[in-house]
Amino acid sequence: MSVGASNPEYVNARVRSRRASLFADEDYRKLIRMGPSGIARFMEESEYEREINALGARFSGVDLIEYALNRNLAKHFKDLLDWSEGRLYDLIAQYLRKFDVWNLKTIIRGVYTDADPEAIQTDLIRAGDIDDRTLDRLVEVDSIEDAIDVLYGTIYYEPLSAAYKEYEETGALVPLENALDREFFEHLLDGFRRPNSYEPQEGPEAMYLEFLQAEIDFRNARNALRLARSGADLDPAEFYIEGGVLFDPGELSRLVADYDELVDHIAENKRYGDRLSVALDRLREADSLIQFEHAIDAALLEYSDRLSSIYPTSVSAVFSYILAKEREVENIRAIARGREVGLTESEIEDELVIL
């Protein structure tokens, strides 16, 4: 816990400026027509100049783009922590644990498939709470059990050890990854769950809570649909993350079976219905799982933008920037990978999440 007053004005001014300088729709349209080396050159003339130059000697092609993107992402999010003070710092640091979860998932998957430590290393995004030394040790471990032992003392130790038993029985990574996601989101909501705390009804705090709830809701919807479409014989309630406002576990299991009903359920909700009409139309038109996921991402992005403009000095602006930046990195990666395997322009365009 850090002390002192927070400085939302300063952080928000910087964040909004960076949000404005993210790639626009036209830039993506230009990028789609380029090859990997063209994309790298385009990036060199933008924001990513330093990373491309630093990594240019060691890598080339799509790898160069991917590593430069990861490194740039980590740099920007470290910056956020450098600027912020007081309570704002705590909130941002808590939210950036997202990348801890991402890194741990990457490491667990890497260990599971016996991947080369070097290869795992390059896929990490060092923006989270776990320090570099621990991450380096984690990459070197031989078994998932050792990895969990290294995490002793962090918030992930207990949920992971509990999930490990299930993993031993089934041999599937799902319980471990689920435990990580759940721990992350439920930890975020801890502050509002203490016995004598109240749920703020309005003001910046309420926006923050609403943002978290929206993210959990959309995550639940996506998990449920993935399960339904893949036809896996798993109970959607098992993947349910608590704290959202849109579904309860029973509802979710019922809605998963019927796609149209699910979209209607989101539209009927008084919180999302009016504000997301455009995104919901897109959801209705989506006919594949990928399109649905992208439509959900776009909807969340739009929603977070809206929340961030209600209170000029709330932390929501920072979160909406984090989401938008992540989205940019994923878009550029999708374009580069798509060009590499020779997808057509319209196919790549389907892969992008553009507001």
Added chain:
Amino acid sequence: MIETLPELATIVLQNGDEAPFLTDVGAAALAVGLASLAAGYAERGIGAAAVGAIAEDDDMFVPGIVMTVLPETLVIFAIVAIFLVQ
């Protein structure tokens, strides 16, 4: 202590003839001082945001300064009070 308050107030007010508790000029000075305090508080947030914007983009320097000193108009209005009482 509270019981003595009315008494204190009467003494302060009755004293008005020779050396008043608060003269016109004194009140004007107080007005300017409070206005400056308010302007300073308002500039705190604007200044922080302006420095943030300038750090991202040097072109924001002039707009940043203009925005930062805008609450200073509060003090200018308060100074009018001085001329009114003189």
